[in-house]
Amino acid sequence: MQNDTQNLLIIVGSVREGRFGPVVASWVAEQARTHGGFEVDVVDLADIDLPLALPAVPPKFAGDAYPRPAGMAPLTTALERADAIIVVTPEYNHSYPASLKTAIDWHFTQWTAKPVAFVSYGGAAGGRHAVLHLENVLTELHAVTIRDGLAFPNYFTAWQDGHPLDPEVSGYAKTLLDQLLWWSGALRSAREAAPYPA
Numbered sequence: 001m002q003n004d005t006q007n008l009l010i011i012v013g014s015v016r017e018g019r020f021g022p023v024v025a026s027w028v029a030e031q032a033r034t035h036g037g038f039e040v041d042v043v044d045l046a047d048i049d050l051p052l053a054l055p056a057v058p059p060k061f062a063g064d065a066y067p068r069p070a071g072m073a074p075l076t077t078a079l080e081r082a083d084a085i086i087v088v089t090p091e092y093n094h095s096y097p098a099s100l101k102t103a104i105d106w107h108f109t110q111w112t113a114k115p116v117a118f119v120s121y122g123g124a125a126g127g128r129h130a131v132l133h134l135e136n137v138l139t140e141l142h143a144v145t146i147r148d149g150l151a152f153p154n155y156f157t158a159w160q161d162g163h164p165l166d167p168e169v170s171g172y173a174k175t176l177l178d179q180l181l182w183w184s185g186a187l188r189s190a191r192e193a194a195p196y197p198a
Helices: 021-035 059-065 069-081 099-103 126-140 169-193
Strands: 006-012 038-044 084-090 116-120 150-152
Touching: 006 021, 006 069, 006 126, 006 150, 021 038, 021 116, 021 150, 021 169, 069 150, 084 169, 099 116, 099 126, 116 126, 150 169
Parallel strands: 006 038, 006 084, 084 116, 116 150
Antiparallel strands: none
């Protein structure tokens, strides 16, 4: 019998010194635990070995034999276990951090037929340019991106003591989590019923 609780992975995408990502991710994890539909895991890419040089054989063709560094194991394991993923990303020069691209490129099947939502932060655009680019990349990996994300424009004035100042944001977070829970249940059932046609 299928467990109704879905495994949610929250990824802290920035590794930059002085980054705000862990604050946002901690709040998102708090919202997800309060929601009650998820078992929550948080992986900070600053704690993961992410070499820029990739092996000659792409993971698409190497399968489980893909030679990843030992220090990448916590991320790989968390991605494989996840039924749903939330990516927390800033916007750097109208796109997302190189650390996120590296983490994505070291994996392939781990994203397949899983829902991915985005929580972004930045200046006036609130990280939306980064999310647009991530949607394109993750669609290529057969992930299902969720429409209703969260964006925090001018985050440096919009947060206090680890929480957003806008009282309506918790409601938006619930919508994101409700949609993510629906998709994660539907896609897990589909993956269990039949292999994804790749």
